[in-house]
Amino acid sequence: MDDCTRLHPICSSNIPKSQPTRIIDVGLEATVQNLCLTALKDDRAQYVALSHCWGDTSTILTTTKDTIEQRRRNIPFRELPRTFQDAVQITRALGLRYLWIDSLCIIQDDKDDWQFESGKMADIYLGSCLTIAATASYDSTGGFFFNRWTSQPGGIKSNVETFEYHRTFHGADVTIYTRQGLDSGHQRISGYASTSTNTAPLLQRAWAYQERILAPRMLHVHMEEMFWECKSCTICECGYLSWEGKHLDRNKWSPIRDTLNLKGRIALAVDEATPVEDVHTMWLDIVEEYSILEITKESDRLPALSGLAKFLSQKVQSIYLAGLWESNLAIGLLWHRCSILYSSCFRDKLSNVPSWSWASIVRTHQSVDEKNQLNHITYDEVRGGIIQDPRLKVMNAACKVTGTSPFGEVSGGTVCIEGALIIAKYTCSLHLARPQVLYGTEASEVHIDIWEPGEPAEVLNGEMVFCLLFGMSGYNFAGHALILKAVGVNVYRRVGYLNLDSKLRWFDNVIPFVVNII
Ligand SMILES: [Zn+2]
Ligand SMILES: [Zn+2]
Structure with missing residues (x-):
């Protein structure tokens, strides 16, 4: 110190x-x-x-x-x-x-x-x-x-044992103290x-x-x-x-994942010379990590991150919207659930976090086990940025916060976007590896936001859904779209994310349309 x-x-x-x-x-x-x-x-x-x-x-x-x-x-x-x-x-x-x-x-x-x-x-x-x-x-x-822990044969952890030996050495009585080797915790x-x-x-x-x-x-x-x-x-x-x-x-710093010292990264993030894009990329990492963590009251999900959001806002200088930054919405909205197939998670019915926010997703199993780790929020497909579709325009975005902090709990929010929108058919059945959307004769797999056995799904087999194109990745030309469900006149809720592989042509010649997502 x-x-x-x-x-x-x-x-x-x-x-x-x-x-x-x-x-x-x-x-x-x-x-x-x-x-x-x-x-x-x-x-x-x-x-x-x-x-x-x-x-x-x-x-x-x-x-x-x-x-x-x-x-x-x-x-x-x-x-x-x-x-x-x-x-x-x-x-x-x-x-x-x-x-x-x-x-x-x-x-x-x-x-x-x-x-x-x-x-x-x-x-x-x-x-x-x-x-x-x-x-x-x-x-x-x-x-x-x-008492510290150490590993025993077979991977079992136990307290470190200490031993004491009395010996005679060159005629003198000596006591030798030994202990088992300490285990390491630094991998965490x-x-x-x-x-x-x-x-x-x-x-x-x-x-x-x-x-x-x-x-x-x-x-x-x-x-x-x-x-x-x-x-x-x-x-x-x-x-x-x-x-x-x-x-x-x-000069050596970059907002890559797995950088050991996030404290140092955060300290540099607010530095004048750091491009704000780097901070946005870091925020995606933060959301991914944070979404794995346990919380007693799901309504605290945004408040428990509010201090960090407030701290970074001095650099980002943008409106904070239920865990997303307005100035990076075209990427921020493209999260998806990194799930092993059909692992369980849902949206809290009592919560009013808008469906377009990652914070609307609640994982059913609160303990962080290996299986569940795969059930977290990810930006894997868009971390490197996207080439925005020229028709995409974020018109307006707003959230209602319940308390005094703009970074705290929210009660509803709307994102108004103009972009290329198509209607496709949602299909899911047990013989499919993943749910799909069908457009004409072609199908594309989708990442559905929630999956809770025994509960009604947000979108049903055979239902028509809307796909809103955001853009494509520069490195593989894969398209990124949100899957929306109409819930009112020109009002939609997000139900999933679509990675379009090579099927960007679905959106060829589509005239842009304005949607309000809640
Ligand atoms: Zn120091
Ligand atoms: Zn160590």
């Missing part, structure tokens, strides 16, 4: 001015037993933030309207769950006095306070001098200090959204995603080892990762 603050200028840049309203004063002495909620008096005061899984929300220690006064007077150390206690110890050991924990620093049953503070969440993590992540803990009882750094089901629960949580990206410095405590991640370097305890600032050289 000392190296980072002294030697990495980029890690100390872009610190927001707003600070958390409340913070926990942990005292500086290890023996202080009474903590309290307080306000930061000095706007340069440094604080540590905690990133953690809540687990069972009914048992986690929180601040409410009833307990706020009491918490201001005293929070007894012994009453804190283990993760919080360990976080207090780490804060003190770093010589710092203030700690931010969401469940205690936000009044949980005060809707206004929650909305106001959660709107500042991005700034709170951005402004922390260190965020400590209880990566291996499912809830607030897991803590940071635990490569994807931001981890897919390790039981080893790193925090990495699967949607809320923790932007915390991880926005915090300038993070200490991840995995079951096997710790790793440090800042905007300039990623280092793990075992020494395998000791990667320093490779991508921070502007």
Whole structure:
């Protein structure tokens, strides 16, 4: 941490001015037993933030309207769950006095306070001098200090055992201490959204995603080892990762996928010299990763990404529409579900997220297993950009947000587009590998947005659907279109995505038509 603050200028840049309203004063002495909620008096005061899984929300220690006064007077150390206690110890050991924990620093049953503070969440993590992540803990009882894990023959994980031997060596009694080798956890750094089901629960949580990206410095405590991640370097305890600032050289930086340090990419993204197209491409990666993650309340899907969207909006300078940027709509709308055939997902009937937003899709199985990974949102076909069809024109796009933040929850939205539109027949049956649309005598496979066994499909076998052409890929001339279903006079809902291979001629001589997609 000392190296980072002294030697990495980029890690100390872009610190927001707003600070958390409340913070926990942990005292500086290890023996202080009474903590309290307080306000930061000095706007340069440094604080540590905690990133953690809540687990069972009914048992986690929180601040409410009833307990706020009491918490201001005293929070007894012994009453804190283990993760919080360990976080207090780490804060003190770093010589710092203030700690931010969401469940205690936000009044949980005060809707206004929650909305106001959660709107500042991005700034709170951005402004922390260190965020400590209880990566291996499912809830607030897991803590940071635990027995490490190692792998046993057969791939079984167990706690590291220690051994003690007493020997006589040249007439002197000696004690030899040994332990099993530590396992490594650094492989999980490569994807931001981890897919390790039981080893790193925090990495699967949607809320923790932007915390991880926005915090300038993070200490991840995995079951096997710790790793440090800042905007300039990623280092793990075992020494395998000791990667320093490779991508921070502007000339070498590119918004490719799987770049190790997304923190560094985000830091550079808002840099003046970065082309905004690179940020748009990065956003597609972010959506892909984020769509895999678990969330308790699906209505939080957009709010839990709002801090990151707000942060990038300073660069993108465009209206944010339910997880898409207005200035990149022609690509942003072309997501599809990367599914193994007929894996289950649906649109929440209670949610009013427009059908054209990726955030309208809910995966049925919330756990991130291998099968489900294939059921995420992808921009694979259009990441490299498209040659827009000359008839395509985004006329207008708007969303209604439910709260005060333009990046938060939405209740409806319309995209009005003019483009080449054809009517085709949707067919799906068990003998087909994939659903198709038929146009004349030709068929093309489609990616249907939802598939939920036992529930009525959005589009039925034999139904007529509309295909709206967006453009083609420059490298293989494959066409990209959305499949729409009419739900009113000139009003449509998105039901799928169509990759047209070589059948672009379907749209030859088609006169453009204006559609409103909701
Ligand atoms: Zn650094
Ligand atoms: Zn390692």
